[in-house]
Amino acid sequence: xxxxxxxxxxxxxxxxxxxxxxxxxxxxxxxxxxxxxxxxxxxxxxxxxxxxxxxxxxxxxxxxxxxxxxxxxxxxxxxxxxxxxxxxxxxxxxxxxxxxxxxxxxxxxxxxxxxxxxxxxxxxxxxxxxxxxxxxxxxxxxxxxxxxxxxxxxxxxxxxxxxxxxxxxxxxxxxxxxxxxxxxxxxxxxxxxxxxxxxxxxxxxxxxxxxxxxxx
Ligand code: TYD
Numbered sequence: 364x365x366x367x368x369x370x371x372x373x374x375x376x377x378x379x380x381x382x383x384x385x386x387x388x389x390x391x392x393x394x395x396x397x398x399x400x401x402x403x404x405x406x407x408x409x410x411x412x413x414x415x416x417x418x419x420x421x422x423x424x425x426x427x428x429x430x431x432x433x434x435x436x437x438x439x440x441x442x443x444x445x446x447x448x449x450x451x452x453x454x455x456x457x458x459x460x461x462x463x464x465x466x467x468x469x470x471x472x473x474x475x476x477x478x479x480x481x482x483x484x485x486x487x488x489x490x491x492x493x494x495x496x497x498x499x500x501x502x503x504x505x506x507x508x509x510x511x512x513x514x515x516x517x518x519x520x521x522x523x524x525x526x527x528x529x530x531x532x533x534x535x536x537x538x539x540x541x542x543x544x545x546x547x548x549x550x551x552x553x554x555x556x557x558x559x560x561x562x563x564x565x566x567x568x569x570x571x572x573x574x575x576x577x578x579x
Contacts, residue, residue: 364574364575365449365452366396366448366449366451366452366453366454366455367454367455367493367494367573367574368445368449368454368455368457368492368493369386369454369455369456369457369492369493369494369495369496369573369574370456370457370458370459370460370462370492370494370495370496371383371386371456371457371458371459371495371496371498372459372460372462372463372466372495372496372497372498372539373497373498373499373500373505373539373555374498374500374502374505374532374535374536374539375505375524375525375532376504376505376506376507376508377498377499377500377505377508377555378498378508378555378559378562379458379459379496379498379555380401380458381559382496382498382553382555382562382563382566383399383456383458384399385563385566386456386566386570387399387456389567389570389576390454390456390570390574390576392576393574393576393577394576394577395454395574395576396452396453396454397453397454397455397456398444398448398453398454398455398456399456399457399458400440400444400445400455400456400457400458401457401458401459402433402436402437402440402457402458402459402460402463403416403417403432403433403436403437403459404436404440405436405440405444405445405457406436406439406440406443406444408436408439408443409436409437409439409440412432412433412435412436412439413436415432416429416432416433416436416523417522417523417524418522418523419520419521419522419523419526421523422523424523426468426472426473426474427474427478429468429472430464430468430472430474430479430482431482433463433464433468434464434482434483434485434486434487435486437460437461437464437486437487438486438487441487441490445457454574457492460492460495461483461487461490461491462495462497462539462542464479464483465479465538465542466535466538466539466542467524467535467538469538470534470535470537470538470541471527471531471532471534471535471538491549492549493549493573494549494550494551494573495543495549495550495551496550496551496553496566496569497539497540497542497543497550497551497552497553498553498555498562499536499539499540499552499553499554499555499556500536500554500555500556501536501556502529502532502533502535502536503529504556505532505536506529506532540552551569551572551573553565553566553569
């Protein structure tokens with residue numbers, strides 16, 4: 364079976380990163396080769412762009428600049444990591460991809476969809492993941508988790524997106540749900556408003572629909 368490119372999307376604090384790691388372990392235990400990665404970043408150049416992208420010093424980054432930065436990182440990521448891994452038969456689990464740009468820079472920041480789609484075409488040739496897990500929960504709940512003192516301590520301070528208001532995150536959530544509604548073949552919606560185990564139970568079912576693992 365060809366390797367799969369699977370993305371994990373959702374608001375900051377939705378639990379997608381925790382479940383991505385667990386899904387990778389689950390796949391490995393089932394005999395599959397997996398590479399975990401993330402955006403913005405995933406390569407040395409991409410991680411340098413990520414540093415710029417999230418740096419709270421540039422309080423008001425012009426929205427198109429924000430999009431150009433993240434798509435520059437994405438192009439390098441596809442070229443250097445994602446496509447070679449898939450060609451080598453390794454499954455790729457990616458924490459965020461173009462859907463984040465459509466939701467955050469498009470719906471959140473208000474950039475026009477055709478402009479973003481053109482940029483996507485130039486940067487990625489319209490590359491889409493095979494399947495996408497959307498971790499959905501109310502923006503209030505995600506904000507509560509995303510800015511917990513534990514997380515702040517772990518990550519050494521707030522980034523540019525942590526400082527945005529609830530209305531922005533509500534728009535982004537709705538943006539993700541619209542994307543999922545428009546592409547039901549690709550998206551699987553995970554209700555991540557509950558505890559870790561109830562979310563994982565859904566992720567395990569979803570992953571079972573996407574990949575074939577060896578029975579343990
Ligand atoms: P992420 O790594 O998921 O956040 P964290 O590790 O802090 O949980 O993403 C960092 C931020 O970048 C997040 O707030 C969303 C934003 N982002 C965009 O605005 N557009 C994009 O295309 C991507 C990939 C991320």
